Amino acid sequence: MAPQIVFVTGNENKLKEVKMILSPSEGEEEKFTLINQNIDLDEMQGADLEFIALSKCKQAVAELPKGQPVFVEDTALCFDEFNGLPGAYIKWFVKSMGVDKIVQMLAGFSNKSAQAVTTIAYADSEGQFHTFQGITRGKIVNPRGPQTFGWDCIFQPDEGSGVTYAEMPKSEKNNISQRGRAFAKFKQFLYAPK
Numbered sequence: 001m002a003p004q005i006v007f008v009t010g011n012e013n014k015l016k017e018v019k020m021i022l023s024p025s026e027g028e029e030e031k032f033t034l035i036n037q038n039i040d041l042d043e044m045q046g047a048d049l050e051f052i053a054l055s056k057c058k059q060a061v062a063e064l065p066k067g068q069p070v071f072v073e074d075t076a077l078c079f080d081e082f083n084g085l086p087g088a089y090i091k092w093f094v095k096s097m098g099v100d101k102i103v104q105m106l107a108g109f110s111n112k113s114a115q116a117v118t119t120i121a122y123a124d125s126e127g128q129f130h131t132f133q134g135i136t137r138g139k140i141v142n143p144r145g146p147q148t149f150g151w152d153c154i155f156q157p158d159e160g161s162g163v164t165y166a167e168m169p170k171s172e173k174n175n176i177s178q179r180g181r182a183f184a185k186f187k188q189f190l191y192a193p194k
């Protein structure tokens with residue numbers, strides 16, 4: 001039987017995308033089974049995204065049976081004009097002020113460039129930690145498309161046809177998104193002959 005890997009997240013949208021990205025391609029044998037656990041993990045403060053993801057992962061390891069492979073991911077939205085902020089704090093900005101006010105934060109500045117960054121931290125069955133990161137550059141725009149996932153409706157990636165993440169079909173988003181890129185690296189690692 002394929003070994004089980006636990007993904008710790010409480011974010012349904014994230015989980016949906018990750019399941020889609022990590023599912024085996026046509027003709028590919030399933031190397032592992034993904035199971036979700038919703039454990040509430042504290043997020044450390046700071047600008048070091050690998051440190052934040054690793055500390056989430058270490059907490060997850062402590063909550064699970066010894067030797068259980070587990071990963072977490074943390075996603076940041078970094079404005080160039082603000083030297084990388086809100087970064088990992090974007091979660092609290094989305095929760096407390098909403099996307100319209102996030103767009104307005106940049107109203108006084110011509111530079112709307114931003115990057116979305118997903119950092120995965122994985123603990124293998126031997127307790128070794130590994131990190132994988134994906135980055136997508138784009139700009140912050142007025143909301144367009146369904147407002148169902150975080151800041152998808154205000155992030156327009158530079159690649160693509162001038163639409164926001166929210167306006168794209170999921171498969172198109174996963175092809176160019178920070179999450180798609182981070183998980184492509186992770187998948188390659190998991191599928192590499194050991």
Ligand SMILES: O=c1[nH]c(=O)c2ncn([C@@H]3O[C@H](COP(=O)(O)OP(=O)(O)OP(=O)(O)O)[C@@H](O)[C@H]3O)c2[nH]1
Nearest residue numbers: 008009010011073074075090091094149150151152
């Ligand atoms: O429009 C979006 N497109 C994305 O692709 C995306 N990925 C994450 N987010 C949002 O960014 C914040 C940081 O999230 P985050 O990494 O700290 O996760 P979280 O706390 O929601 O879940 P988790 O820590 O339980 O996994 C949260 O508000 C998420 O909703 C996204 N919004």
Ligand SMILES: [Mg+2]
Nearest residue numbers: 074075088091
């Ligand atoms: Mg976070």
